[in-house]
Amino acid sequence: MTDSIDIITRLAATIETRKGGDPNDSYVAKLFDRGPDYAARKLGEEAVETVVAALAGSDEELVGEAADVIFHLSVLLSARDLSIHDALAELGRREGVSGIEEKNARSSQGN
Template identity: 70%
Template sequence: METLERLEATIAARKSADPDSSYVAKLNAGGLPLMARKLGEEAVETVVAALDGSDEELVGESADLIFHLAVLLSARGLSLSDVMAELDRREGVSGIAEKNSRSAQ
């Protein structure tokens, strides 16, 4: 988890930097629509790499996906720890049962 904590610290430090010198700041300046679009692009690229790419391509696209997710979460005042807590909550619960519980809401 140290890597993800360092990533979140870097994102926090660069949020308000000059968008011309920081990709994180550029994403934040573009707002949630830009961040969401970039996350979607990375998700698609990850799927394509999973289906047609090498292991190295899949790992690289997965890293991009996690990075963009962390940027988006940070912009919403959330963290990867929040996501981990949700995964912990779901541990031991059937995926089908968990999905059905969300559909009932």
């Protein structure tokens, strides 16, 4: 199996190279051309499709939709000049911290 971090890194790099590209030639360029709001809506659509697959679909459908969520999340982050690696770094920061404690800390900060 290919290293998952390598796949994420290649995906992020590909997304970056498509910024400013021709929307007629690239789906990623089309997402960028329509702006972060559009990319956010696409992510929302994919998230709903993932939930539907989790509730009523096959494992293959769920995995496919999960991949779509990761892809569209990567595009949205890039549209905001962030990267999936920023989200992964945040997960690393949270590692070993109770989910309840982490959520309470965010709530006490007004998030």
